[in-house]
Amino acid sequence: MGLGDVKLAAAVGANLGFGWHIFTFFLLSIVLGAFMGVLLMLLKRKGSKDYIPFGPYLVIGAAVTLLFGSVFTPFIQGIYGGELLMGH
Numbered sequence: 001m002g003l004g005d006v007k008l009a010a011a012v013g014a015n016l017g018f019g020w021h022i023f024t025f026f027l028l029s030i031v032l033g034a035f036m037g038v039l040l041m042l043l044k045r046k047g048s049k050d051y052i053p054f055g056p057y058l059v060i061g062a063a064v065t066l067l068f069g070s071v072f073t074p075f076i077q078g079i080y081g082g083e084l085l086m087g088h
């Protein structure tokens with residue numbers, strides 16, 4: 001990640017607030033970025049030493065979280081034991 005990615009993640013985090021939505025945002029971004037990275041390497045578009053921009057996956061993760069966060073966040077919370085981690 002470059003400094004632009006860090007600034008973008010900070011801006012999204014400031015808008016989402018502290019809680020499970022920020023965890024959903026990062027998890028979606030990382031999973032999508034990893035999936036696309038593997039897919040690009042399998043299709044021989046990128047090599048293991050090539051850089052792959054992470055900003056687009058942060059934007060997609062933010063958009064999905066903002067639009068469908070009420071669907072994804074409880075699902076993620078159930079997987080990772082939200083009651084135990086958040087004290088509810």
